[in-house]
Amino acid sequence: MAAAVHLMKTPAELALAETFAAAADRLPGTPDIAAGRAAAFAQFSARGLPHRRVEAWRYTDLRTLMRDAAPLAAPPDAAAKARAGGKGALFAAVAARRLYVVNGAFVPGLSDLSPEPGLAILSMAAALAQGDPLVAGHLGQVVPSDDAVLALNTALMGDGVVIHVAKGTALARPIHIVHVADLAAPAALFVRSLLVAEEEASVSLIETHEGPADIAYQVNGALEIVAGDGARVSRVKVTAEGSAAQHLASLSARVGAEAAFSEAGFVLGGALVRNQLAIRLDGADTVAHVCGASLLSGRQHADTTLVMEHAAPRCESREAFRAVLDGAARDVFQGRIAVRQAAQKTDARMMSRALLLSDTAEANAKPELEIFADDVQCGHGCTAGALDANQKFYLMARGIPATEAEALLIEAFVGEVVDQIEDETVRDALMGAIRAFLLARR
Amino acid sequence: MTPLLEIEDLHAEIEGGRKILDGLSLTVNPGEVHAIMGPNGAGKSTLSYVLSGKPGYVITGGSIRLAGVELSELTPDARAALGLFLAFQYPLEIPGVSTMAFLHAAVNAQKKKRGEQEMTSPELLKRVREIGKSLDITAEMLRRPLNVGFSGGEKKRNETLQMLLLEPKLCVLDETDSGLDIDALKVVSAGVNALRAPERSMVVITHYQRLLDYIVPDVVHVLAAGRIVHTGGKELALELEATGYAQFQNEAA
Numbered sequence A: 001m002a003a004a005v006h007l008m009k010t011p012a013e014l015a016l017a018e019t020f021a022a023a024a025d026r027l028p029g030t031p032d033i034a035a036g037r038a039a040a041f042a043q044f045s046a047r048g049l050p051h052r053r054v055e056a057w058r059y060t061d062l063r064t065l066m067r068d069a070a071p072l073a074a075p076p077d078a079a080a081k082a083r084a085g086g087k088g089a090l091f092a093a094v095a096a097r098r099l100y101v102v103n104g105a106f107v108p109g110l111s112d113l114s115p116e117p118g119l120a121i122l123s124m125a126a127a128l129a130q131g132d133p134l135v136a137g138h139l140g141q142v143v144p145s146d147d148a149v150l151a152l153n154t155a156l157m158g159d160g161v162v163i164h165v166a167k168g169t170a171l172a173r174p175i176h177i178v179h180v181a182d183l184a185a186p187a188a189l190f191v192r193s194l195l196v197a198e199e200e201a202s203v204s205l206i207e208t209h210e211g212p213a214d215i216a217y218q219v220n221g222a223l224e225i226v227a228g229d230g231a232r233v234s235r236v237k238v239t240a241e242g243s244a245a246q247h248l249a250s251l252s253a254r255v256g257a258e259a260a261f262s263e264a265g266f267v268l269g270g271a272l273v274r275n276q277l278a279i280r281l282d283g284a285d286t287v288a289h290v291c292g293a294s295l296l297s298g299r300q301h302a303d304t305t306l307v308m309e310h311a312a313p314r315c316e317s318r319e320a321f322r323a324v325l326d327g328a329a330r331d332v333f334q335g336r337i338a339v340r341q342a343a344q345k346t347d348a349r350m351m352s353r354a355l356l357l358s359d360t361a362e363a364n365a366k367p368e369l370e371i372f373a374d375d376v377q378c379g380h381g382c383t384a385g386a387l388d389a390n391q392k393f394y395l396m397a398r399g400i401p402a403t404e405a406e407a408l409l410i411e412a413f414v415g416e417v418v419d420q421i422e423d424e425t426v427r428d429a430l431m432g433a434i435r436a437f438l439l440a441r442r
Numbered sequence B: 001m002t003p004l005l006e007i008e009d010l011h012a013e014i015e016g017g018r019k020i021l022d023g024l025s026l027t028v029n030p031g032e033v034h035a036i037m038g039p040n041g042a043g044k045s046t047l048s049y050v051l052s053g054k055p056g057y058v059i060t061g062g063s064i065r066l067a068g069v070e071l072s073e074l075t076p077d078a079r080a081a082l083g084l085f086l087a088f089q090y091p092l093e094i095p096g097v098s099t100m101a102f103l104h105a106a107v108n109a110q111k112k113k114r115g116e117q118e119m120t121s122p123e124l125l126k127r128v129r130e131i132g133k134s135l136d137i138t139a140e141m142l143r144r145p146l147n148v149g150f151s152g153g154e155k156k157r158n159e160t161l162q163m164l165l166l167e168p169k170l171c172v173l174d175e176t177d178s179g180l181d182i183d184a185l186k187v188v189s190a191g192v193n194a195l196r197a198p199e200r201s202m203v204v205i206t207h208y209q210r211l212l213d214y215i216v217p218d219v220v221h222v223l224a225a226g227r228i229v230h231t232g233g234k235e236l237a238l239e240l241e242a243t244g245y246a247q248f249q250n251e252a253a
């Protein structure tokens, strides 16, 4: 569908145009990269911010929700870097290699860059400036997309992390990218990262996002993942941004044959959070597990929009999402399983469930199957409802107070997806975060 | 002697619905076992729910006292902490909540409310295993989520385990015999009988007298149309088995 030229500009769109015009010359990159930025901005500009008539953004009208665009964040000063060192504490118990991205800038001085055979880590800004072939060869090409928010990231990306894991390398430790916003005033962070796991490589990536309360900062992040044949790649992401933050993130992942890929996303903080996941199973006999949970209260709005594309035969995918909604929070889950003609014997199953803890919370779910192969097993389902009053009574009849009974039931509800994560210390940390959410409800 | 349970002229209805309990009175002294029998739909389960404070039921008159304490305004957990235990006719399955985590939460919530020393996980595990053994509850069953995938009989044994662990003052057993084969019935009855004590009382709700061969009551009541219409000794159960409830239903009408 040809996009109509978008003439009416919102204040946010006008501000973004000004930002791009002012920053284009100093954003990192070779002339090729600069040309890519200009093309991406033109693509964005032609259509403007996505709104509810754009199908993929139907329940998250960004044109309305993003009133203004904050200026680009300045690089972090020494004090900000020092403060960032204590962040990512949620996963303190996980013996990970920690890499820090503060206000959108990769901070090598804070990061654990101790050498490990088969592992290369680079700042995205440096890679763009040098025209690094790995980056040039993958940027925007992992899963091609015409999404406006991703285009905006391509136009304005400042820094991020580039990770390369060589063929056959199994990393000794998970990599934890600690994203920190350390800001006293609204600012915009455009972060771009790339993970390339070559054939038979094995890597587990954790990302956490956190920032100050009450400051309307804006994060636009993009991560591209290439998992080669036989690779094992997992990512766990925790979005725990500050209470006034807007967080828009795009994951594009392409997975080869006989590989194992897993993605788990947890939304715990942020006024507006959108996680869009485009995962393409490109080689045969691969297994993918995608799960996530949003725990929302107040007026939080979280949107998970997933496209799981089966492009090769005999792959198996499982998608499981949960939302726990209190106050006037709103959760959106859009999940599409797309099975290409070549993807015979696909086995895909998707389930989303929302738990509504208040009358004013809202859950929107739109599961879809798009199937072009004839010999497949695909299914999806979604439910939304309140806590089971009979279960709660049963627990209370044994002496468990109401709030604790509810907490047990909510933990069980979210636990169904947390349990799918392989690493026990990661699971325990997540259950801890979920308990903290439940305590805050009391 | 203060009665352990004293129900006086209790009237209760389903929220926004019909009246179920219609002037029910019942007094149970410490150490006594009372059986409540009655036709289907008489209000036996409703009585057990109203006693334990299930939402959705409204008490429109009368009173319920447990060891002298008025229950009708208390939440279900507060009633449990005072020593009331209901063995459910249909125990619920709770996916995702492990049986041990549930038992731990229940025991310690009650102890905390009563100002008693809480149990550690190893202490609890030891005690649960002991009780489990006496009820043919395997370690594998304890590892499963609460009641999930349990057969009817396993669920009833699990209810009995909870009762033995929590050591309530008043046990209300709602059709504990339903869904049990004769062997399971013996196991469960032995568990219940082990709890019989001078300071503890039981209200055993059943539709059939079979259970009363194993848990022998001191008093038998007939509940029909929302109230106790007849009271007798344990021989009344056998009489009912032979004659049915029709005479009492007429009496109640």
Ligand SMILES: Nc1ncnc2c1ncn2[C@@H]1O[C@H](COP(=O)(O)OP(=O)(O)O)[C@@H](O)[C@H]1O
Pocket (backbone or CB within 6 Å): B014, B017, B020, B038, B039, B040, B041, B042, B043, B044, B045, B046, B047
């Ligand atoms: N939640 C409910 N909503 C409507 N009617 C109910 C409900 N629970 C019980 N009843 C009705 O109340 C009456 C008593 O039920 P119950 O207490 O379960 O009887 P019993 O246990 O003696 O068989 C029956 O007529 C039953 O249909």
Ligand SMILES: [Mg+2]
Pocket (backbone or CB within 6 Å): B044, B045, B046, B089, B175
């Ligand atoms: Mg009943």
